[in-house]
Amino acid sequence: MSENNRLARLVKKIESLPGFLQKPALNFALRRTVKLVGTAKVEVLMLTKAHSEFRLKNRTKVQNHIGTIHAAGMALIAETATGMVVGMNVPDDKVPVIKTLKVDFLKRAKGDLVAKAHLTEQQVNSILTLEKGEVEVAVSVTDEEGKEPINCQMIWAWTPKRS
Template sequence: MNETTSVSALLENNRLAKVVKSIKGYPKFMQSFLLNFVIRRTVKLVGTAKVDVLKLTKEESQFRIQNRKKVQNHIGTIHAAAMALIAETATGMVVGMNVPDDKYLVIKTLKVDFLKRAVGSLTATAKLSEAQRLAILNQDKGEVDVPVSVIDDEGKEPIECTMIWAWTPKRR
């Protein structure tokens, strides 16, 4: 692609963005169910942990994981691996909304610092800037550091994360 390719051209060559757009054509009461069904079925661990999609656009994603028995540790809080899962899911999905289908998306760095015990459920929000989205769209290969905030039910951040995603061309 050339440097003048716009982000609006993305919908034409990104399967995930097309699916999200098509789900928005359904009645409001069905949209959340359908989006969760598709994401959970595609990413099996997200389905096993019952991660909920709250928002998914090219600019931002928001996911929630409930503090349920299946994702708890020995002290009854969300397990460290599930905490990393929610952050990885939010960052990966927002990048996934922007990577053209002729590229592979892989996580390059997943660094999680555990700051405090999480209270209740967790909500992860990841955002991409316009510049980051254009880089993903226009560069054959590259990487992006995706900011993510993970908040518990007390409104505090129990973890700080660094998530770097990379993309490379698919071999034909």
Template sequence: MSPVNKLGRYVHKINQQGPWLRSWLLTQLFGRAIKFAGTASVQVAELDFSHSLLKLKNKTKVQNHIGSVHAAAMSLLGESASGFLVGVHVPDDRIPLLKSMHLDYVKRASGDLTAQAQLTQEQIQFIRSTEKGEISIKVQITDSVNVEPVLAEFVWAWVPKKRN
């Protein structure tokens, strides 16, 4: 799949590197673009044009009062996994925007977290070819014992940069 925007071109180029360097470069790119994700130390383990895998270590700066990852940090991780994936497809003349998120916190998280998001080929084509639209993405967030502590769904929209 060929890139349609500047971010996609960066990701495509980075993905030609070795696995360790790839993750480090993607994490640096993302952390500089999205300052809050950089501050929280969200790690981009994998990102291609249809799948993202992000990680968040259970460190003091993202913990709640009981020592697990804070609910807001969980939402940041899910938003990041879905948003970075959408971002590689939105053409440069449009702006991606988070429209809504729905999170159900169902279990206490243990240890580090991993978030995975996927787009179908139909969703990718819709993002790339529709001037203004929205899609819903379910993000699977699991903890270090493979429990899904939060059920998460994010609705992303995109609009033209210039208003008519």
């Protein structure tokens, strides 16, 4: 079956590169496509049709006044992880859009953040078969201590592209 998704085709093509080039090539492509991801230097650790993992390093450019990752950066990494895993599945004739981005701030983050998102087989099937719809994408964001400084609700929708 030929791939009907631009992002999944790109990831597959990058996976054919030598191992040491794969992550830099994927980071370059994603950062160039989503400008804020590039500005913040969000880093892809893993991206498949069911799972994604992204890291945001605690660098000066993304810090708040207390030296931790800014609230907007925390939301960005969760939105990126969920959006990319949805984006791996949405057919090229549809467009993914975030419908709900709810972030509860639970504690001060320590160091770098890692966001992990995943879709169930049923959610992937819905994205592939329904003309339009929405999914709540499970995501966890952890800091260097392994604690979750934020709790998120991310609902992504997909609709047919307008002509």
